[in-house]
Amino acid sequence: DVKVTQSSRYLVKRTGEKVFLECVQDMDHENMFWYRQDPGLGLRLIYFSYDVKMKEKGDIPEGYSVSREKKERFSLILESASTNQTSMYLCASSSGTAGFYGYTFGSGTRLTVV
Amino acid sequence: AQKITQTQPGMFVQEKEAVTLDCTYDTSDPSYGLFWYKQPSSGEMIFLIYQGSYDQQNATEGRYSLNFQKARKSANLVISASQLGDSAMYFCAMREGFGDDKIIFGKGTRLHILP
Numbered sequence: 001d002v003k004v005t006q007s008s009r010y011l012v013k014r015t016g017e018k019v020f021l022e023c024v025q026d027m028d029h030e031n032m033f034w035y036r037q038d039p040g041l042g043l044r045l046i047y048f049s050y051d052v053k054m055k056e057k058g059d060i061p062e063g064y065s066v067s068r069e070k071k072e073r074f075s076l077i078l079e080s081a082s083t084n085q086t087s088m089y090l091c092a093s094s095s096g097t098a099g100f101y102g103y104t105f106g107s108g109t110r111l112t113v114v
Numbered sequence: 115a116q117k118i119t120q121t122q123p124g125m126f127v128q129e130k131e132a133v134t135l136d137c138t139y140d141t142s143d144p145s146y147g148l149f150w151y152k153q154p155s156s157g158e159m160i161f162l163i164y165q166g167s168y169d170q171q172n173a174t175e176g177r178y179s180l181n182f183q184k185a186r187k188s189a190n191l192v193i194s195a196s197q198l199g200d201s202a203m204y205f206c207a208m209r210e211g212f213g214d215d216k217i218i219f220g221k222g223t224r225l226h227i228l229p
Contacts, residue, residue: 031215040123042205042221050215058216090159094215102149102161103217110157 006106019078023091032074037088081113118220133193137206148189153203
């Protein structure tokens with residue numbers, strides 16, 4: 001069964017900490033995405049990547065960075081966590097044909113910044 | 115401006131009734147795709163159905179169908195014979211063009227199925 005795995009289901013971090021959210025996919029997908037999900041706001045795209053070492057800003061990149069050193073791994077980095085980054089973070093991947101099959105999503109990481 | 119609009123934040127429906135979840139979209143690209151996803155309380159996003167802008171027929175997948183009205187830019191999800199397990203958050207989403215795989219999501223509708 002194809003999978004997107006997010007390393008943590010729940011995470012609690014302190015304000016000002018550097019936070020790494022890891023996402024690994026085993027489908028050899030070229031494209032990977034990070035979204036955050038907040039009540040009443042739906043899913044908003046933070047960053048995405050179409051290839052190793054490539055990254056593109058989404059709609060809300062401020063306060064975040066990403067790293068993609070290997071095809072299967074896409075990391076979201078909060079350089080200095082703030083309370084307004086408390087959210088559910090969803091990673092997704094696609095093969096370049098998401099236009100017909102949609103994304104495969106991970107199960108999400110619920111991050112709380114205190 | 116919002117590209118995907120879901121006007122129903124929440125809905126309550128009796129079990130076994132049909133459900134229509136509304137979605138309107140905004141794009142000037144002639145090539146686009148529309149999706150519906152389901153998110154149960156466990157949090158995973160489940161792909162339900164896809165409709166391409168050039169598809170002549172409405173998409174169907176089991177109990178799910180997409181009522182595609184191109185002129186109205188409407189892509190409502192219809193669930194026939196609702197079940198308790200259909201209680202979840204539902205997201206409408208759109209991909210514009212075929213140049214990339216970026217998908218834009220609506221704010222979602224929370225569906226409650228009543229026994």
